[in-house]
Amino acid sequence: MNRVRLKVNGQEHEIEVESCTLLVHAIREDVGLTGTHVGCLTGDCGACTVLVDGASVKSCSVFAVSADGAEITTIEGLAGDEGLHPVQQAFWDEFAFQCGYCLPGMLLTTCELLDRDQDPDDAAIDQAINGNLCRCTGYASIRSAVRRAATRMAAGDPDALPESQRSESPSAEPPPSA
Amino acid sequence: MTAVTSADVVVTGPAIGSSARKEGGDTLLTGRGRFVDDYTLPGMRYAAVVRSEVPHARILRVDVREAEQSPGVALVLTGESAAAHAGPIPHFIDPAARGGRYTDVRCLAVGKVVYAGQPVAAVVADTRRQAEAAAELVRVEYEPLPHVLDGDDALAADAPLLYEEWPDNVVLHNHYGTGDVDAALESADLVISDTIRIARSTTAPIEPRGYLASWDRLDETLTVYGSLQNPHQLRWMVANSLGLDETAIHVITARVGGSFGLKMQGHPEETLVCLLSKLTGAPVKWIEDRREAFMAGAREQVHRFTVGAMRDGRIVGIRDQIVANTGAVSAQAGWAMPNMSATTLASGYTVPNVQAELHVVVTNKPPLNAARGFGKDSAHFVMERVVDLVARGLGLDPAEVRRTNFIPAGQFPYRTATGLNIDSGDFPGLLDKALAALDYDALRKRQADLRTEGRHLGVGLAFELTPESADGPGSFVSGFDVTTVRMTMTGKVTVYTGVTTPGGGNDTGIAQIVSDELGVPMSWITVVQGDTERCPGGFGNFSGRGMVTGGGSAALAARDVRAKIATVGARMLAVPVDEVEVAHGYVRAVGDGRTVPIPEVAAAVVTRAFAIANEVEPVLEATRAYKPGNIDHVPDERGRIQPYPTYSSCLHAAVVEVDAETGQTKLLDFVMVHDCGTIINPALVEGQAYGAIVMGIGAGLTERLVHDAQGRLASDRFKSYLLPRAGDLPTIRLEHQVTPSPFTMYGNKGAGEAGVGGAQAAVANAIEDALAPFGVTVREVPLPPPAVLALIDEARTK
Known part of the structure; x- marks a missing residue:
């Protein structure tokens, strides 16, 4: 077993993992954040995407030990006390997800894109999300959401939303009733 | 009682017809949607499935000794031992009920395998990795049999037989259509004959299937979490195959990460995981991997057609001979899809003479599973x-x-x-x-x-x-569904419906309908789906039925509750009931615009049942079924029925x-x-x-x-x-x-x-x-x- 230190969404975690433990499994099972999803384990679908030191990484293709000491952002780390991140808001407003399984990858990939390119054109958006599969939306609404998020963030108005929506805190689902 | 003036009422437009944002979207956006792999239970173990590596063979021996000694292993189950505890899985649509052939489908193969990938044995261990490692150690000795992968080949007189109790490899053979195609072709200015092939593809939702079953040894009850489309059907299927009382089984649908028909019930792993939990006395989880998910076929057909048309473009006749390769038989509904390919032929065109002949053929490929389009897609392609x-x-x-x-x-x-x-x-x-x-x-x-x-x-x-919104008599393809609408004494509304969502958003649509019919804001409404203990008996998701049957039944139930709110609200406003409207959370007197908030009316129904709410049955809850029109199972003079x-x-x-x-x-x-x-x-x-x-x-x-020549994906x-x-x-x-x-x-x-x-x-x-x-x-x-x-x-x- 290996001792690995990860700073996940600003919080320090020290976990014990096997050498072969994938980062996605460490995040889901050892850190306990299940918002990062497993879709293929072959690096093709992107549902497991997280940010490792600011760069998008398919966490199924990385060993947990190789991320020792890294700062990791997962889907759970995007919303702040003030509410949803503008990228999250844009995805909701634009119907840019249905089942939500690919969302962690789409959101974090978008965050990374907008971090380096505040005004991406469609080609840049496509290039960014080409590594993330979505089977529900056909991608058009995702492109729209990325553009809307870019516009909002450029306007410096991260929560350009009706008051009623901003004040609502996200509702957690009930735990399993077992 | 604090009736307020109309100036205080925030009025918005009707919810129906608006692009209301997805219900619970924030839960998914913040990573807190609970998919099946996100559930963990104390003492939970993991299952791995040992699958056939050959397309067609007798199973001579399954050696589990080495696997049983592998670290963390609690149980290794073979087909023979599973058969001692579990019967066949009931078919979602029994081919025999449609004039086709029945065969037993079991959670683990007994005696022989009929496709590469078929479950042969299963391992339960403390971790998923241990289960997978032990599964590698199960030795299966096969006596290979000749196999067939192509639908046409499977129809040949000397083709290897998949199911030895059948005379051939045909699940269903049927004729469709009316008119005199020969005469029509004779009269046509243009006649074209050709062959069209539609290759096997798959649904591939980004979340694969998965189930978590938990047997309670003391209560003798089973709780099943799953990525499902049809929880009530699953309860019935598991009750049948495991010999349990349906009431001893509680099925809870996790959030579904896409399905497109794949997660309709009848998969062998459903019964299998439940049995593994019962045998080990521990909660057992199985999550399909991507390789396994790719086994599910969505469509595979060959059409040999002749069409005749007049010079002006009018199509006067079509003959189509369809061979649909359904792979091995599954208890899932996939085998039935080609039936709709034949039935939908000629589509929205006025072709008077249509004759289709369909052979649904079994081969040594993995089974077809229900898929968006359900065979209609192939009719349109052709x-x-x-x-x-x-x-x-x-x-x-x-x-x-x-x-x-x-x-x-x-x-x-x-x-x-x-x-x-x-x-x-x-x-x-x-x-x-x-x-x-x-x-x-x-x-x-x-x-x-x-x-x-x-x-x-x-x-x-x-x-x-x-x-x-299909209805198939005698099957679990039902054209109606059931919804309960329940209002609390604070006016909050919970909608429990028999339809489920694979992620598309019919919960949002149903909330919109209830919002308008009951007269409360969307934000007061919660929709509960997929839980057999909480929701009324229904049929889940398939055939574009969510809003037709779920929406219709929700509307009826909401109207029943609204009627009581209107009655008592009118009394509180001291006007006749036909002079109030219920909308946006208020009961409003049409004449002078005075209003009373619905929460106050709801409280009055319950707390003043012998006073202002006298003679109103004090329950703000209704359960209703909705049956749409136009379904007709009485054959017409030409034997045609109308299931949609x-x-x-x-x-x-x-x-x-x-x-x-x-x-x-x-x-x-x-x-x-x-x-x-x-x-x-x-x-x-x-x-x-x-x-x-x-x-x-x-x-x-x-x-x-x-698939390669040996039927392996x-x-x-x-x-x-x-x-x-x-x-x-x-x-x-x-x-x-x-x-x-x-x-x-x-x-x-x-x-x-x-x-x-x-x-x-x-x-x-x-x-x-x-x-x-x-x-x-x-x-x-x-x-x-x-x-x-x-x-x-x-x-x-x-």
Whole structure:
């Protein structure tokens, strides 16, 4: 077993993992954040995407030990006390997800894109999300959401939303009733 | 009582028809949606499935000794030992009930295997990795049998038999249609015969299947969490196969990460995981891996057709012989899909003489599983190819041949030659809108100009008719559903419905309906789905039924609750009940605008039951079923039945440029004009349509499940099975047309299935059109670059 230190969404975690433990499994099972999803384990679908030191990484293709000491952002780390991140808001407003399984990858990939390119054109958006599969939306609404998020963030108005929506805190689902 | 003035009432418009944002979207956006793999229970163990590596063989011996000694292993179960505890899995649709053949399907193979990938044994261990490692140590000794992978080959007299109790490899053989096709072909100016092949593709939701079962040894009850479409059917199936009382089983549907038919019930792992939990006394989780998910086929058919048409483009007769390769038999509903391919043939066209003969054939491939389109997609692919071939043969414009043959807008309900009673529509209207959106004449001119430069632009049209909200007598394909609406004494509303959502958003649509019918804001409403203990008995998700049956029953239940709120609210306002309206959380006196908040009325119903609410039954809850019209199972004089209340329709137009040197197809534009009747939530309908279109584009261009000569899956990952990615697609344009159904609650029709077959046909037609200078004929999908190059080569060598 290996001792690995990860700073996940600003919080320090020290976990014990096997050498072969994938980062996605460490995040889901050892850190306990299940918002990062497993879709293929072959690096093709992107549902497991997280940010490792600011760069998008398919966490199924990385060993947990190789991320020792890294700062990791997962889907759970995007919303702040003030509410949803503008990228999250844009995805909701634009119907840019249905089942939500690919969302962690789409959101974090978008965050990374907008971090380096505040005004991406469609080609840049496509290039960014080409590594993330979505089977529900056909991608058009995702492109729209990325553009809307870019516009909002450029306007410096991260929560350009009706008051009623901003004040609502996200509702957690009930735990399993077992 | 604090009646307030109308000035205090915040009035918004009706919820129905608005693009309300997705219910609970924030839960998913913040990573707190609970999918099946996110559930953990104390003492939980993990299962791995040992699968056959051969396509057809007798099982001589299963040696589990080494696996049992492997670290962390609690149980290794073989087919023989499973059969001692579990009976066959009941069929979702029993082939025998449809005039076909029955065979036992078990959770683990007993005696022999009939496809590579079939579950042969299972391992339960403390961790998933331990279970998978131990599964590798199970030794299975096989005596190979001859196998058959192709549908035509399986029909040969000397073909190996999959099920030895059957005389041949045919699950279902049936004839469809009416009229005198021979005479029609005799009279026709143009007769074309050809063969069309639709390759095996798959649904591939991003979340694979998964189940977590927990047997309680003390209570002798079973709790099952799963990524499911049909929780009540699952409860019945597991009760049957494990010999349990249905009431001892509680099924809870986790959030579903896409399904598209794949997660309808009848999979062997459902019974298996429940049995493993019962035998080990521990909660057992099994999550399918991607390789396993790729085994599920969605469609695979060969059509040998003859069509006759008159010089003006009128199609007078079609004969179609269909061989559908369903793979091995599964208890899931996939085998039944080709039935709808035959029934939907001739689609929205007035073809008077149609004869289809269908053989649904078993082979040593993995089973077909239910898939969006449910066989209707293949009917559209064939029919739309046929229309284009007729247009080409007569030198007519394909748009005009469609117009010539469409059922005229004034002739509904229209009974087709195969018996479908199409409720409503305006198919020429769809075509007009699509051609306008394309600027069709200008596009044809541009095509001609580009051809002079040696460039190959193509335009493909395809019409699609989608029978929705099916009812199959004697099966769990039910045309009705049930919803409970319950209001608390604070006015909050919980809706418990028998329909489930695979992620598309019918919960949002149902909340919109309840909001309007009950007169409360959307934010007061919670929708609960997929829980057999909380929701009324219903049928889940399939056949575009969510809003027709779930929405209809929710409306009826909401109206019952509203009636009580109106009665007591009117008394509180001291006006007759027919002089109040209930909306936006208030009961309002129409005359003077005074209002009373619904929470105060709800509290009065419960706390003043012998006073102001006297004679009103003090329960703010109603459970109602909704049965749409137009379903008719009494055969007509020609033996035709009518299992669908309503028919959505759409017209697709694809514009492609094909590189004749590389075979690469670039999709430049895609338009769909969609008619699902009254729209409850436009954004949700559009989202469903976009997804279905892209699935059809994938099945038309790149998606193909490939098996090697030994029936083993070669395309077992997203690197070898190519889903469309963002960069492959233009921005799809969607337009609506609304012709309400006379047979459903709001005139709404099904949405969500329409798109696959039409898009598949539109891109194929566009490629043929692009390559018209070479004279190619598309006879098979998908059309990846090598297939396109082969088409050009074939045409050149002719």
